[in-house]
Amino acid sequence: MNSVHSHATPPRWAEALLRVLLKPSDRESVSGDLLEEYREVVVPTRGAGADRWYVRQVSSFLWRASWGWGVVLGSALVIRYLLDTLIPVTDYSIRATALSWTIIGGCATAGFIAAWRMQSISAGALTAFTAALIGAVVSIAGIAAMLAVWHDPATLDAWRSSGGLDEAFIDVPVKLMAIGAAMGTAGALCARGAAVVL
Amino acid sequence: MADVLGAFEQAVLLEVLRLGDQAYGRAIFQAVQSRLERDLAAGAVHATLERLERKGLVCSRLGPGNSVRGGRARRYYRVQPAGIRALDAARRTLENIWRGVKWSVTKARTV
Numbered sequence: 001m002n003s004v005h006s007h008a009t010p011p012r013w014a015e016a017l018l019r020v021l022l023k024p025s026d027r028e029s030v031s032g033d034l035l036e037e038y039r040e041v042v043v044p045t046r047g048a049g050a051d052r053w054y055v056r057q058v059s060s061f062l063w064r065a066s067w068g069w070g071v072v073l074g075s076a077l078v079i080r081y082l083l084d085t086l087i088p089v090t091d092y093s094i095r096a097t098a099l100s101w102t103i104i105g106g107c108a109t110a111g112f113i114a115a116w117r118m119q120s121i122s123a124g125a126l127t128a129f130t131a132a133l134i135g136a137v138v139s140i141a142g143i144a145a146m147l148a149v150w151h152d153p154a155t156l157d158a159w160r161s162s163g164g165l166d167e168a169f170i171d172v173p174v175k176l177m178a179i180g181a182a183m184g185t186a187g188a189l190c191a192r193g194a195a196v197v198l
Numbered sequence: 199m200a201d202v203l204g205a206f207e208q209a210v211l212l213e214v215l216r217l218g219d220q221a222y223g224r225a226i227f228q229a230v231q232s233r234l235e236r237d238l239a240a241g242a243v244h245a246t247l248e249r250l251e252r253k254g255l256v257c258s259r260l261g262p263g264n265s266v267r268g269g270r271a272r273r274y275y276r277v278q279p280a281g282i283r284a285l286d287a288a289r290r291t292l293e294n295i296w297r298g299v300k301w302s303v304t305k306a307r308t309v
Contacts, residue, residue, distance in 0.1 A: 006266055030244055032263050032270025033224035037240075039266050041228075060239030 008043045010035065010054035020122045021061040034058075062130055065123075069110040069131035073180075074138020076102045077172060081143050081159075085150055088158040107132060107180045111187030116195065121188040128184020129177065136173035143168045203288045209233060210246045211285055214256055214275045222261065222272040223247070247275060255281035 009015075018034065019027050034057055042050045080099045084092065107128045115124030147165075159165065163172075203211065213229040214221045227243045250256045256275045263270045277285075 026244070026248075026273070028263075028270040029223055029260065029273035030240070032267035032272065033222070033227065034240055035270065036224050036267040037227065057240045060241035061244075064241050064245055 006039055008039050008050070010038050011051055014051075014055050014058045017126075018058045018061060020120055020126065021058070021065060021118060023117060024119055062126070065114055065127045066110065066130040067134055069106060069128070070134025071138060073103055073106050073131060073135030073176065074142065076106070077135065077139035077176070078142035078146070081139075081146060081162075081168060084162040085146060085155055085158060088161070092162050103135075103176060103179055104183050107183035108187035108190075110180075111184030112191045113187075114184075115188035115191035119192075119195065121185070121192055124188025124191060125181060125185040128187065129181045132177045132180020132184075135180070136176050139176070140169060140173060202291075203284050206242070207246055207250060208285065208288050210243060211250060211255060211277060211281055214247075214281075215277050215285075219274070221276065222274045224272075226275065250281070251275075253280075253284075254278060255284055 015031060015035075018031055022030050034054065038050060038054055042053045046053060076099060080095055083095060089095075110131045111124035111128035113124075114127035115121055118124075159168070209230050210226060213226050213233065217225055217229060223244065226247065227238065227240055230243055231238045247256065247258075251258055256277055258273050258275045260271045261274050263272055
């Protein structure tokens with residue numbers, strides 16, 4: 001191996017992120033595996049694209065930890081909009097409350113489980129935030145698909161009375177990410193607290 | 199009863215078996231990639247090894263690292279007897295599925 005490559009280093013932030021996303025018992029071995037592959041194979045063959053490869057590998061760890069929760073959060077939002085479209089009601093407060101608690105509970109649980117497994121508050125907060133981000137994308141895609149199917153005046157009126165399109169495409173996704181960060185951190189703090197007590 | 203293995207789990211477990219004493223994370227990642235002839239995410243192989251270890255099909259130990267990996271330890275894996283039984287069961291299942299099929303699937307599709 002070229003000695004220049006043996007000292008090549010991946011982006012520091014990506015290495016730090018990887019370590020956050022691993023259990024303490026795996027931090028050395030897994031980050032070492034990626035560094036070895038990066039220096040021996042990826043840098044010599046891909047050159048400037050090596051850092052992109054490394055970031056993609058790190059993203060795969062983050063994706064695995066958060067995509068399931070993201071789908072749960074996004075589906076909850078889509079189901080809510082589906083109900084509002086197909087079964088409109090005069091008072092949406094019960095549905096809004098149920099959805100809020102589902103999202104708060106989902107984000108906190110995602111943060112708790114990730115922090116418990118990785119023994120890191122940052123891992124919990126990051127996993128829940130990423131799950132919320134995925135959930136936002138899922139909900140935007142789902143709601144756009146619903147709009148493509150149902151866009152008659154009566155349905156659009158029903159949507160307006162339940163919050164409107166701005167809420168569906170902007171307010172809710174932004175709020176979801178904020179809740180993900182806040183409740184994920186809260187869940188992660190609970191996990192660390194529980195680990196200390198137990 | 200032996201565990202039911204998915205196709206990717208079988209691929210990982212078989213590479214651990216083939217690599218023998220040299221079965222550590224990166225070597226397994228490379229071997230599976232080469233066997234399946236596609237780019238893989240390291241996270242997928244790591245998650246599978248973790249799952250196989252949780253099921254008791256492989257065990258692992260830490261070994262020394264080298265300068266290329268910044269001195270970081272290597273985790274070496276070894277297939278356990280339960281892993282061999284699970285591979286056997288997976289192979290028997292596949293053979294049962296294919297038993298009696300005497301023609302090529304490509305030909306059968308065009309009939």
